[in-house]
Amino acid sequence: MFAVYAARIDRDQPLTGLESGERPAPESRPGWSTVTVKAASLNHHDLWSLRGVGLAEDKLPMILGCDAAGIDEDGNEVVLHSVIGQTGHGVGPREPRSILTERYQGTFAEQVSVPTWNILPKPKELSFEEAACLPTAWLTAYRMLFTNAGVRPGDSVLVQGAGGGVATAAIVLGKAAGLRVFATSRDEAKRKRALELGAVEAVEPGARLPQRVDAVIETVGAATWSHSVKSLRPGGTLVISGATSGDRPSHAELTRIFFLELKVVGSTMGTKDELEDLLSFCAATGVRPVIDEVLPLDRAREGFERMASGELFGKIVLTNP
Numbered sequence: 076m077f078a079v080y081a082a083r084i085d086r087d088q089p090l091t092g093l094e095s096g097e098r099p100a101p102e103s104r105p106g107w108s109t110v111t112v113k114a115a116s117l118n119h120h121d122l123w124s125l126r127g128v129g130l131a132e133d134k135l136p137m138i139l140g141c142d143a144a145g146i147d148e149d150g151n152e153v154v155l156h157s158v159i160g161q162t163g164h165g166v167g168p169r170e171p172r173s174i175l176t177e178r179y180q181g182t183f184a185e186q187v188s189v190p191t192w193n194i195l196p197k198p199k200e201l202s203f204e205e206a207a208c209l210p211t212a213w214l215t216a217y218r219m220l221f222t223n224a225g226v227r228p229g230d231s232v233l234v235q236g237a238g239g240g241v242a243t244a245a246i247v248l249g250k251a252a253g254l255r256v257f258a259t260s261r262d263e264a265k266r267k268r269a270l271e272l273g274a275v276e277a278v279e280p281g282a283r284l285p286q287r288v289d290a291v292i293e294t295v296g297a298a299t300w301s302h303s304v305k306s307l308r309p310g311g312t313l314v315i316s317g318a319t320s321g322d323r324p325s326h327a328e329l330t331r332i333f334f335l336e337l338k339v340v341g342s343t344m345g346t347k348d349e350l351e352d353l354l355s356f357c358a359a360t361g362v363r364p365v366i367d368e369v370l371p372l373d374r375a376r377e378g379f380e381r382m383a384s385g386e387l388f389g390k391i392v393l394t395n396p
Contacts (some may be wrong), residue, residue: 076097076098076099076100076184076185076187077095077096077097077098077184077185077372077373078095078096078098078138078180078183078184078185079093079094079095079099079138079139079140079183079184079237079248079375079376079393080093080094080095080098080136080137080138080139080183080374081093081094081125081130081135081136081137081139081176082094082135082307083135084125084126084127084132084135084154085125085126086126086127087107087241089109089122089125089126089383090125090290090310090376090379090380092125093125093139093352093375093376093377093379095122095138095327095372095373095375096298097315097381098136098138098180098184098220099184100226101186101187101188101328102188104187105190106164106165106190106191106192107149107165107188107189107190107191108147108148108189108190108191108194108388109147109186109187109188110143110145110146110147110155110185110186110187110188110189110194110393111145111146111147111186111393111395112143112144112151112182112184112185112187112204112207112345113143113144113145113146113203113207113394113395114143114145114146114204114207114369114392114393114394114395115140115142115143115144115182115183115372115373115392115393115394116142116207116208116211116212116240116392116393117140117375117378117382117390117391117392117393118141118173118211118212118240118241118265118380119240119317119319119382120141120175120211120363120384121139121141121178121183121232121379121382122186122379123179124137124139124176125139126296127305129173129174129176130176130177131219132224132347133174134177134178136182137181138176138180138181138182138183138184138187139176139180139181139183140175140181140182140183140187141157141174141175141181141210141211142155142157142175142182142207142208142209142210142211142391143155143182143187143197143207143210143265143337144197144201144203144204144206144207145187145203147194147313151196152197152199152203153194153195153196153197153396154197154209154210154350155175155187155192155193155195155207155210156183156189156191156194156195156347156350157174157182157189157193157210157211157344158172158174158193158346159172159173159174159175159178159189159190159193159353160172160173160342161346161347162192163375164190164191164192164193165189165190165191165192166190167256169266170319172248172294173243173273174211174344175187175189180301183372183375183393184372185395187223187370189341190361192347193347194353195347195350195354197354198354198355198357199234199358200357200358200359201216201354201357201358204369204394205363205364205366206354206356206396207392208240208364208366208390209350209353209354209357210331210350211237211240211344211362212240212241212244212390213240213241213244213248213353213364214244214345214347214353215239215241215244215316215342215344215347216244216245216248216292216342216346216349217244217248217345217349217352217353217356218244218275218342218344218345218346219241219245219253219292219312219314220232220245220290220348221252221316221343222252222342222345222349223312223342224226224289224290224292224314224340225288225290225312226249226252226254226290228252228253228254229253229254229255230254230290231254231255231256231289231290232245232249232254232255232256232257232258232288232289232290232291233258233259233284233290233291233292233303233306234249234256234257234258234259234269234274234292234293234296235244235258235259235291235292235293235294235299235302235303236260236264236280236294236295236299236319237258237259237260237268237269237274237277237295237334238260238262238265238268238269238385238387238388238389239319239388241292241294241385242292242294242316243272243315243388243389243390244363246258246269246272246273246274246366247272247273247362247364247365247378248283248356248362249273249276249362250271250272250273251356251361251362255275255360256273256274256275256356257274257275257277257278257281257284257288257396258274258276258277258278259275259277259278259281259299259303260279260280261279261280261382262393262396264316264388265380266278266279267276267390268388269353272365278303280295280298280299281299281302282333284306287306287307287308287311287313288306288307288309288311289307289312290307290310290311290313290314290381291303291306291307291311291313291314292305292314293313293315293316293317294315294317294319295316295317295318295320296315296317296318296319296320296321296322297318297320297321297322297324297325297374298320298321298326299320300324300326301324301325301326301328301349302381303334304331304332305327305328305331307324307334307335307337308335309337310335310336310337310338311335311337311338312337312338312339312340313316313337313338313340314340314341314344315339315341316340316343317348320375343372362369364389364390364391365388365390366389366390366391366392367381367387367388367389367391368381368387368391368392369391369392369394370391370392370393370394371393371396372393372394372395373392374393378391
C-alpha cells in the first residue's frame with residue numbers, strides 16, 4: 076500500500092528523512108481492527124518524529140500520522156483515538172501508553188491498524204476531513220480548556236500563538252463555550268483570522284492585555300512563558316501542552332507564581348471519552364475544525380514543508396481517493 080513514512084532520523088533537517096512509497100499493509104491481530112483511511116491530518120508531532128523525538132531508530136521505517144477518519148472492516152464511518160495502550164486494550168495491561176507512530180505504524184497510508192477499542196463512530200454531521208482534525212490538536216485543546224483549566228462560560232482565556240492547530244482549536248472551542256478569548260500572534264494576518272474566529276482581541280506577543288485572564292493556553296513555550304504568567308489573575312491557571320520555541324524560558328517567574336498562587340498544569344492529548352464528547356460537541360453546535368489546506372496523500376511533502384515553515388492557519392489534511 077502507498078504510505079508516507081520516516082525513513083531516517085535527522086534532528087537538524089527533519090524533512091530529509093521523509094519518504095513515500097509502498098509499505099506492507101497491516102496484518103490482522105487479535106483485538107485490533109484495520110481501518111481504510113479516508114482523511115488524516117498533520118501535527119507537529121510528525122515533525123518531531125522525524126527528529127527522533129518519541130521515535131527510536133530501531134522502529135524505522137515508521138509510517139507517520141496520528142489522526143485519521145475512515146471506514147472500518149464492517150463498513151462503518153469511524154474516527155480513531157490515537158493513544159494506544161491507555162487502558163491495555165489490544166496491547167496488554169503493562170505496556171505504557173504511546174501515540175501512533177511511536178510504537179505502531181501511523182495513519183498516512185491507505186490503511187491503518189489500531190486496537191478495536193480505539194475506534195469511535197464518526198458523527199454524520201462531520202466530513203472525513205473535519206473528523207480527521209480532532210483526535211490530536213483539537214482533543215488537546217479541549218482537554219486543556221475544559222478539564223485542566225476548568226474554565227466556565229464567562230471566564231477569560233489567553234491563547235498564545237494563534238495559527239497553530241491547538242491554538243486555533245482553543246479559540247474556536249472557547250468562543251463556542253462562552254469564554255472571553257484573547258489571542259496573540261507575531262503575524263498581523265493571523266491576528267485578523269483569530270478575531271474572525273471569535274477572539275475579542277488579538278495582540279502581538281508580549282503586549283499588555285486589557286484585563287488579566289482566568290487561564291492561559293500555552294503551546295509556544297520559552298518565547299511566551301513570561302507573558303503568559305504575567306497575564307494571569309491571582310489564582311489563575313496556566314496550562315501547557317507544548318514548547319515549540321524551546322522549553323527553557325529566560326525568566327521562570329517563580330516569585331509571581333507563588334506570590335499570586337498561580338497554577339501551572341501540564342496537559343497531554345486526551346482520553347477516548349473526551350474525544351467522544353468533542354465529537355458530540357462539534358456535531359451539536361456546528362463548530363468545525365479550521366482547515367488550512369487539503370492535499371492528496373501523494374503530496375504530503377508539501378504539507379510538511381508548509382507546517383515546518385509556520386505559514387499556516389489551522390490544520391493540513393491529507394486524503395486518499
